[in-house]
Amino acid sequence: MKQIDEGEIIGRVLGGDREAFAELVNAYKGPVFRLAFRMTGSDRDADDLTQEIFLRAFLSLGRFRTGQKFFPWLYTIGLNVIRNHLRKARAAAGEGSGTGGPDAADSGCSPAEAAMGRERSRRIQGYLMRLSPAVRETLVLRFYEGMSFEDIAGLTGDSSGSVKMKAYRGLEKIRAMMEEDGFGDDES
Amino acid sequence: MKDRELEKIIGVLGGKGLDREVGGLDPRWKELDAIARMMREEPAPEPPAGVAERAMARIRAHRPSPWKVLGEALLKPRTVSFDPIRALRAPVSGQECSFYFIMVGIFYAVLGLVLWVGLHVLGAFPAAPGWVRWQPPIALATAGCMAAIGLYLLKDGKLALRTARIGALVYLGVALFNGVVVSLEWSVPVSAYVSLLSALVGLPTGFFLIRTLQNYGKRYA
Numbered sequence: 001m002k003q004i005d006e007g008e009i010i011g012r013v014l015g016g017d018r019e020a021f022a023e024l025v026n027a028y029k030g031p032v033f034r035l036a037f038r039m040t041g042s043d044r045d046a047d048d049l050t051q052e053i054f055l056r057a058f059l060s061l062g063r064f065r066t067g068q069k070f071f072p073w074l075y076t077i078g079l080n081v082i083r084n085h086l087r088k089a090r091a092a093a094g095e096g097s098g099t100g101g102p103d104a105a106d107s108g109c110s111p112a113e114a115a116m117g118r119e120r121s122r123r124i125q126g127y128l129m130r131l132s133p134a135v136r137e138t139l140v141l142r143f144y145e146g147m148s149f150e151d152i153a154g155l156t157g158d159s160s161g162s163v164k165m166k167a168y169r170g171l172e173k174i175r176a177m178m179e180e181d182g183f184g185d186d187e188s
Numbered sequence: 189m190k191d192r193e194l195e196k197i198i199g200v201l202g203g204k205g206l207d208r209e210v211g212g213l214d215p216r217w218k219e220l221d222a223i224a225r226m227m228r229e230e231p232a233p234e235p236p237a238g239v240a241e242r243a244m245a246r247i248r249a250h251r252p253s254p255w256k257v258l259g260e261a262l263l264k265p266r267t268v269s270f271d272p273i274r275a276l277r278a279p280v281s282g283q284e285c286s287f288y289f290i291m292v293g294i295f296y297a298v299l300g301l302v303l304w305v306g307l308h309v310l311g312a313f314p315a316a317p318g319w320v321r322w323q324p325p326i327a328l329a330t331a332g333c334m335a336a337i338g339l340y341l342l343k344d345g346k347l348a349l350r351t352a353r354i355g356a357l358v359y360l361g362v363a364l365f366n367g368v369v370v371s372l373e374w375s376v377p378v379s380a381y382v383s384l385l386s387a388l389v390g391l392p393t394g395f396f397l398i399r400t401l402q403n404y405g406k407r408y409a
Contacts, residue, residue, distance in 0.1 A: 019244075021247060025240045029239055030232070030234075030235055032235075033233065033234075033239060034232055034233055037233050043236065047239055050235065051242050051246050054244075054247065055243065058247045058250075120226065121230055121231070124223075124226055139227065143224050143227035143228050144228070144230060144232075149199065164198045164199065165198075167198055168220075175220055
């Protein structure tokens with residue numbers, strides 16, 4: 001990720017230079033899209049949500065405090081937008097519609113390995129979608145994004161202990177689901 | 189297993205420290221570790237091409253509603269030095285000028301409400317002459333105009349300054365005229381107080397606003 005002076009860019013945006021915000025969008029579109037994709041399991045929803053998250057961030061920039069770190073602030077907005085989306089989606093049509101694993105960049109493996117990898121991704125994403133949004137969010141932030149439990153606690157407003165317990169419960173549920181489906185042994 | 193131990197193990201799941209932490213403990217932990225590792229090793233999905241451009245297009249196309257603009261203008265925290273004595277002598281900012289106009293607006297809003305409640309609730313309305321009956325709407329209209337000018341001054345422009353000057357002169361004229369008419373129309377002793385109040389508040393306030401605007405105008409000189 002290119003090093004950018006966030007404070008300076010935010011100052012320019014607040015001063016009326018809307019286009020300067022594009023630098024922040026380009027710098028953070030990857031992590032924001034990944035978060036939205038892992039939480040919804042849908043490329044199209046993740047695309048829409050990524051746009052929505054940046055729009056909300058732009059509109060809320062006036063409330064951004066000087067000295068604060070931009071990325072956690074953006075992530076908090078992202079989580080709120082995604083939670084609202086999931087709530088509405090659940091109310092409208094039941095659980096989210098996982099469409100499979102991500103189209104990852106070519107990692108240089110054989111077609112058979114790539115197919116197996118895609119199948120495994122699809123399966124894990126499917127299990128993830130069957131968890132409650134709060135537990136899913138914890139697993140995504142911890143294991144996909146590699147965040148510390150303390151940082152997750154800072155983002156979600158939970159205590160570090162509670163975040164750890166959510167992570168444990170989430171993994172345990174996935175393990176039980178895999179066992180039910182008969183995939184337990186080949187993965188571990 | 190104690191909570192602390194449990195938390196410690198959860199902390200290393202998917203990482204490299206599980207063997208050190210749990211050794212030959214429950215194989216279930218190893219299964220959880222394998223699931224966590226699978227997630228960690230998942231390839232990161234790439235954002236679709238053009239997502240940044242689409243996000244920027246939405247930002248460019250976004251037009252906030254007038255209510256939102258008004259709400260933000262009113263609720264946005266601002267640092268305004270409140271020093272009326274200095275405002276009479278030294279150049280002031282548009283924000284400070286705006287603050288004085290809004291304060292005058294708030295004063296007239298309260299005055300208008302008090303007069304309205306006084307005339308209607310205390311039963312004086314039917315006996316009051318025409319011009320006196322008009323006092324609550326006049327005060328409320330003054331409040332609205334002053335607040336509107338105050339908000340306009342936040343734009344910090346020459347046109348806003350010119351509008352505010354006209355507004356302040358009209359206000360001064362109305363305050364004078366109102367004081368005289370009320371004392372002529374209402375032949376009871378209390379009319380003198382109403383007239384006095386209007387003049388006492390209106391004249392110094394009007395002169396203060398005009399002087400502040402002159403000092404604000406020095407920035408454009």
